[in-house]
Amino acid sequence: MPGRKRATLATVAETAGVSLPTVSKVLNGRADVAAETRTRVESALRELGYVPQNGRRTVAPSRVVDAVFDDLVSPYTLEVLRGVTDAGAELGIDVVVGRVPAAEPGGPLNPEDQWAQRLKSNDRSGLIVVTSELSLAQVESFENAGLPLVVIDPLNLPRAEVTSVGATxxxxxxxxxxxxxxxxxxxxxxxxxxxxxxxxxxxxxxxxxxxxxxxxxxxxxxxxxxxxxxxxxxxxxxxxxxxxxxxxxxxxxxxxxxxxxxxxxxxxxxxxxxxxxxxxxxxxxxxxxxxxxxxxxxxPLHDMGRVAVRTLDKLITGDALDSHHVELATQxxxxxxxxxxxxxxxx
Structure with a gap:
């Protein structure tokens, strides 16, 4: 029986119904691809068993985001975190959980820049901040670093354009x-x-x-x-x-x-x-x-976590948001x- 014909970028693109440049963007981890399109391309890569010229089978690199909390042990945190990780698994997004970092004195950068630069150097795609107070300088440092930001249940909103998820x-x-x-x-x-x-x-x-x-x-x-x-x-x-x-x-x-x-x-x-x-x-x-x-x-703490990840995913892929501020109903x-x-x- 003849061997299976080796998949090419062209066959992946044809199977997924997208262009060759779009497949290339997905393979290179580019953020400017819609979530639905990325999912189709990743499915085609797996289905066809695409192997690049270096001979190693490839899958599209996953996106990684940080979710940071003031308190990692409260029941509130655990419920929100469950929603964050559930949505991350559904969307193929890896979530790194941590606490809001303390300022690092003596460095060449301002404290607010240190946080953004650390995330950028670790190839993070975006950031979710939960029940924490943010300064305008921090928000601007994330923006300057090209890091999309979503805040859950914010203690403050230093700028009206900061994207947030909360309750009524x-x-x-x-x-x-x-x-x-x-x-x-x-x-x-x-x-x-x-x-x-x-x-x-x-x-x-x-x-x-x-x-x-x-x-x-x-x-x-x-x-x-x-x-x-x-x-x-x-x-x-x-x-x-x-x-x-x-x-x-x-x-x-x-x-x-x-x-x-x-x-x-x-x-x-x-x-x-x-x-x-x-x-x-x-x-x-x-x-x-x-x-x-x-x-x-x-x-709806679990849903707030899920919506925050889905909103961040849209920011990462450049999709338009219906609203920068989402409030889920209380009961x-x-x-x-x-x-x-x-x-x-x-x-």
Whole structure:
């Protein structure tokens, strides 16, 4: 039986329905090829067993992107990371996971340039930054290095053109507060995140809008800010529950904060939800493991990770984006940490 005819670039191009230059671009790892076209060419290369003139079988080189987080161990991070890696596997993109790097003093470059140059020298195709604060200088250094950037749930956006993926934080704040109002609560506190975090500010504005819509006066004494963690949630809960007129309900800006508030209530002998109702935000595994399980505003964290990778893939291949800012819908999930206000909402 005669041997199989050796595949050429021309046969690969014909099979994939593309031009010879397009096949060459894919083989050389060029970014200026649409994702769908790249997939067709890679499939044709594998199907035909294309072997270049040096005799070694080739497959198109994979693209590699960095996904960096402030915190690698939180339940929030794990959910987002699962979405990032799932989408990377689907698109043939390798994801390198790390933390936001510290500045390197004494080098010839500015700290913001060091990060971009390191990524460029390691042949990264793009960058995903999760819940971190970026400076304008950093954003410009990525742009100057030709590194596409997508930010997930940004603490800030130093420039309007920065591409971001988040959730409907404002409407989530409204929904959480309206849920507590519907249960008869009128002394509703807000245990928020850092003042500079745009997502926390949006949740606060939603909280205030819901109070105003219900004709409930806003009380600044019922608003506290801290980090998105259990210790600060505990400290904010301690403060709020020792007020002369303490709240009957607390809307916390994330799940870890909400669990801190629950602990503050437990230490005072308060029953949840009979004496105090608590709503969290995110719906990580912490919410389901709480005692009692938390009522939350669910963020689609897994989908946020997936959308970020797909958006970055479009930036890498030069495809047009429908929007530079994507907000995925939040959802109220009612569990056992919320109930009717005691004594009609007054203490």
């Amino acid at each position: 934080n404002w409407s989530g704040g409204i929904t959480a507060t309206e849920h507590l109002l519907s249960l008869g609560h009128r002394r509703i506190a807000f245990a928020g995140g850092p003042l500079e975090a745009s997502c926390s500010q949006a949740r606060l504005h939603g909280y205030r809008a819901a109070l105003e819509n219900a004709g409930v006066p806003f009380d600044p004494d019922l608003v506290r800010h801290g980090e998105f963690d259990h210790p600060d949630g505990l400290a904010m809960g301690d403060h709020l529950l020792t007020l002369p007129e303490p709240p009957t309900a607390v809307f916390a800006a994330n799940d870890a904060t909400a669990l801190g508030v629950l602990e503050a209530a437990r230490r005072r002998g308060l029953r949840v939800p009979q004496d105090l109702s608590v709503v969290g935000f995110d719906d990580t595994m912490l919410a389901r493991l709480g005692t009692p399980p938390l009522t939350v505003i669910r963020q 109220l999930v009612v569990r056992e940490s919320t109930g009717p206000a005691p004594d009609g909402g007054a203490r």
